Amino acid sequence: xxxxxxxxxxxxxxxxxxxxxxxxxxxxxxxxxxxxxxxxxxxxxxxxxxxxxxxxxxxxxxxxxxxxxxxxxxxxxxxxxxxxxxxxxxxxxxxxxxxxxxxxxxxxxxxxxxxxxxxxxxxxxxxxxxxxxxxxxxxxxxxxxxxxxxxxxxxxxxxxxxxxxxxxxxxxxxxxxxxxxxxxxxxxxxxxxxxxxxxxxxxxxxxxxxxxxxxxxxxxxxxxxxxxxxxxxxxxxxxxxxxxxxxxxxxxxxxxxxxxxxxxxxxxxxxxxxxxxxxxxxxxxxxxxxxxxxxxxxxxxxxxxxxxxxxxxxxxxxxxxxxxxxxxxxxxxxxxxxxxxxxxxxxxxxxxxxxxxxxxxxxxxxxxxxxxxxxxxxxxxxxxxxxxxxxxxxxxxxxxxxxxxxxxxxxxxxxxxxxxxxxxxxxxxxxxxxxxxxxxxxxxxxxxxxxxxxxxxxxxxxxxxxxxxxxxxxxxxxxxxxxxxxxxxxxxxxxxxxxxxxxxxxxxxxxxxxxxxxxxxxxxxxxxxxxxxxxxxxxxxxxxxxxxxxxxxxxxxxxxxxxxxxxxxxxxx
Numbered sequence: 001x002x003x004x005x006x007x008x009x010x011x012x013x014x015x016x017x018x019x020x021x022x023x024x025x026x027x028x029x030x031x032x033x034x035x036x037x038x039x040x041x042x043x044x045x046x047x048x049x050x051x052x053x054x055x056x057x058x059x060x061x062x063x064x065x066x067x068x069x070x071x072x073x074x075x076x077x078x079x080x081x082x083x084x085x086x087x088x089x090x091x092x093x094x095x096x097x098x099x100x101x102x103x104x105x106x107x108x109x110x111x112x113x114x115x116x117x118x119x120x121x122x123x124x125x126x127x128x129x130x131x132x133x134x135x136x137x138x139x140x141x142x143x144x145x146x147x148x149x150x151x152x153x154x155x156x157x158x159x160x161x162x163x164x165x166x167x168x169x170x171x172x173x174x175x176x177x178x179x180x181x182x183x184x185x186x187x188x189x190x191x192x193x194x195x196x197x198x199x200x201x202x203x204x205x206x207x208x209x210x211x212x213x214x215x216x217x218x219x220x221x222x223x224x225x226x227x228x229x230x231x232x233x234x235x236x237x238x239x240x241x242x243x244x245x246x247x248x249x250x251x252x253x254x255x256x257x258x259x260x261x262x263x264x265x266x267x268x269x270x271x272x273x274x275x276x277x278x279x280x281x282x283x284x285x286x287x288x289x290x291x292x293x294x295x296x297x298x299x300x301x302x303x304x305x306x307x308x309x310x311x312x313x314x315x316x317x318x319x320x321x322x323x324x325x326x327x328x329x330x331x332x333x334x335x336x337x338x339x340x341x342x343x344x345x346x347x348x349x350x351x352x353x354x355x356x357x358x359x360x361x362x363x364x365x366x367x368x369x370x371x372x373x374x375x376x377x378x379x380x381x382x383x384x385x386x387x388x389x390x391x392x393x394x395x396x397x398x399x400x401x402x403x404x405x406x407x408x409x410x411x412x413x414x415x416x417x418x419x420x421x422x423x424x425x426x427x428x429x430x431x432x433x434x435x436x437x438x439x440x441x442x443x444x445x446x447x448x449x450x451x452x453x454x455x456x457x458x459x460x461x462x463x464x465x466x467x468x469x470x471x472x473x474x475x476x477x478x479x480x481x482x483x484x485x486x487x488x489x490x491x492x493x494x495x496x497x498x499x500x501x502x503x504x505x506x507x508x509x510x511x512x513x514x515x516x517x518x519x520x521x522x523x524x525x526x527x528x529x530x531x532x533x534x535x536x537x538x539x540x541x542x543x544x545x546x547x548x549x550x551x552x553x554x555x556x557x558x559x560x561x562x563x564x565x566x567x568x569x570x571x572x573x
Contacts, residue, residue: 033058034153034175036188037104041170042089042449043190044071044157051079052086052129055187063148063183064135071130071158071172075193088126089449091170092559094160096120097127100173101137101147102155107171114154115144119165130158134178134185151180156187193451194283200290203228205236207271207296214261215306223256224271224296232291234276241268261303271296277524290524312353313394314360320388320399330387330400337378337409341387343398345371352389352397356380378409430468430539432476434570437462437544442566444551452555455522460547462504465532465570467540470510475536475573478514482527485551485562492562498522498550501531508541522550536573 036043046055049068054076055061061069072086080086088097099117106112115137120127134156137144147154157173175188203226210221224236231253238246238257248255261267275293279286328343339356347368354363356377363375366389373389381404388399438461447456467476480499485492500519514534520526531547534540553562 032177033186034177034188036190037155037173037175039105039107039448040157040173041091042073042172042452043193044073044088044172044174045075045189046070046132046174046187047072047076047086047129049131052076052083053079057189058186060184060186063178063185065133068131068133068136069187071132073172083128087128088130088158088172090122090124090126091160093162094122094169095162096165097122097130097158097160098165099130099132099137099158100156100171101134101144102173104153104155104175107155107157107159107173108168110166110168113140114142114147115140119161122160127158127160132156132158134176134183147178148183149181151178151183153177192284194286196283196286196288198288198290200292201228201230201232203232203273203291203294205271205273205294205296207269207299209269209299209301211301213302213304216261216264216303217306218261219258220261220269220301221256222259222269222271222299223254224273225254226250226273226294227253228291230289230291232273232276233278234291235274237272237274239270239272247274261301264303264305267301267303268298269301270298275526277521288524311362312390314355314362315388315390315394315396316360317357319396320357320386328398328400330402332377332402332404334405337376337406338374339377339385339387339402339404340372340374341389341398341400342372343368343389347371347397352391353394355388355390357386357388358383377404380404381408382406429471431466432469432570432572433466434478434568435464435466437464442549444549447553450552454553454557454559455550457548457550460499460549460566462544462546463568465514465540465543465545467511467534468508468542469539473537473539475534475538476514476540477533477571477573478531479569479571480517480527480529480531481567481569482525483565485564487558487560487562490558490560490562492553492557494527494564495525496523496552496554497564497566498525498552499529499531500548502546502548504544504546506541506543508539510539511541511543512538514540514543522552531568 046069047053048055049070052070054072055069071088073088074086076086096119098119100113101115102113116139117137118139134144134147154176155173156176157171159171160169161167162169176185178185206225208223214220222238226232226236233250235247235249236255237244238259240259240262245259246257248257259269272295273293276291278289278291281287328341330339330341332339348371349367351365351367352373354366354373354375355361356363366373366375377385384401384403386399386401389397391397442458442460444456444458447454465478482494482497484494485496498519498521501516503516506513512534514532516532517530520529532545
């Protein structure tokens with residue numbers, strides 16, 4: 001166990017002849033604390049040279065700090081018990097390490113260095129606590145004295161090099177603000193590391209319907225309930241068989257969807273909770289809960305044929321003749337072809353089954369108004385007929401005779417219908433297509449190490465969706481699938497690829513902008529995924545889209561180029 005050890009780089013040779021013109025950025029900063037650079041190969045922390053404890057953020061140091069300033073790759077709140085924990089990470093192919101002061105952005109080019117230390121051999125391992133005290137950068141031009149005199153903003157750190165120091169492999173550095181003349185300086189400290197707690201939470205989805213049997217064409221309300229060890233949010237997809245029929249958001253752990261009973265017999269419905277990621281808190285202590293997907297058991301609703309109303313039974317002639325309470329009269333109007341039965345006014349407002357004879361014919365149910373019921377009898381032949389009404393029990397209430405003076409009128413006629421059919425190759429609606437505008441390969445290059453993981457980003461490239469179907473307007477879905485990334489026998493899961501859709505342009509008179517999918521987070525992405533969706537009863541015109549891509553490789557994966565296939569599919573609803 002090592003304690004209270006003062007560590008510094010030992011000189012192993014001097015590199016000379018580096019010429020540059022001093023060009024500090026801005027005027028003197030009165031030793032203000034700068035922001036930490038995002039381009040360092042990894043975070044670095046400044047520690048003193050006595051007990052190797054980290055300098056507090058905002059500390060102002062003299063040009064020749066008496067305790068010196070060393071670099072550690074991790075926060076060091078107390079003296080390290082094992083100094084291997086504060087050794088800088090090794091960069092493949094690097095041969096030596098060298099400390100430096102450079103203009104911001106010029107850390108990887110020796111021509112931008114203002115002053116530097118001596119080359120130190122690495123021997124296949126990272127450097128331990130290199131001394132970056134500005135006054136220790138004794139080589140190079142214009143030199144550390146000129147930096148002190150001019151003041152300004154610089155990068156201060158250690159570089160891994162090869163080819164006898166001429167080629168920079170990687171650079172680890174912070175930003176410093178230097179007061180002109182005095183050389184007092186302040187440095188940038190990385191934000192606290194994010195100790196994210198990632199938890200997978202199992203969910204259970206149940207589904208209930210408001211009925212077990214319904215007529216074909218009727219609706220049923222499906223209610224999904226999702227339970228978990230924590231309050232769960234997110235979306236539920238509803239399915240009829242294997243066909244998705246809707247997506248709704250949870251509220252209080254439940255959500256509902258109205259579905260149609262489509263067939264006679266078994267109608268099978270299910271609900272699927274879609275995996276959802278919920279982040280709470282903020283760095284350095286952040287929690288990510290991944291609510292895992294779950295699917296309900298099937299719910300079956302039996303579809304039955306719609307009930308058909310059967311006409312009431314007509315009373316026989318004997319029933320009419322035996323009835324003594326007819327007390328009614330009947331008449332016929334040859335202009336309107338209607339018969340009118342006049343009954344006791346006490347029946348006003350009451351509805352009766354209405355029939356005509358010679359052959360018993362049901363005319364329908366009519367309410368008595370003004371002591372009469374009038375109905376069309378144009379279908380009857382000329383001659384004497386009876387008109388009768390019965391109550392719901394089938395009892396004869398009243399009847400009477402009338403004479404029809406004209407012949408029956410045929411209630412039907414025929415017409416020949418001629419319908420043109422378009423050639424199968426002639427489109428009946430506007431264009432619907434998906435067009436790639438940016439080549440077939442996307443190269444994500446120049447990765448950076450972030451918290452020990454390789455992160456690289458770029459763009460998917462422009463592509464075009466054309467939907468000019470202004471007549472049918474069925475809507476569409478643009479779905480996305482991604483295969484796992486591979487390099488030889490090494491594999492990185494597709495969840496490593498984050499994607500954030502963006503609209504480049506949207507054009508078309510009366511067109512509707514589609515709904516873009518929620519961005520997939522690198523390292524937690526889930527595919528397949530809807531890039532965009534256009535609702536039915538709308539068309540989108542001509543739209544151009546792109547997407548930002550971020551790929552995060554898990555720590556410990558071998559370096560190299562990993563390949564995958566991303567597929568976009570445009571599907572009409």
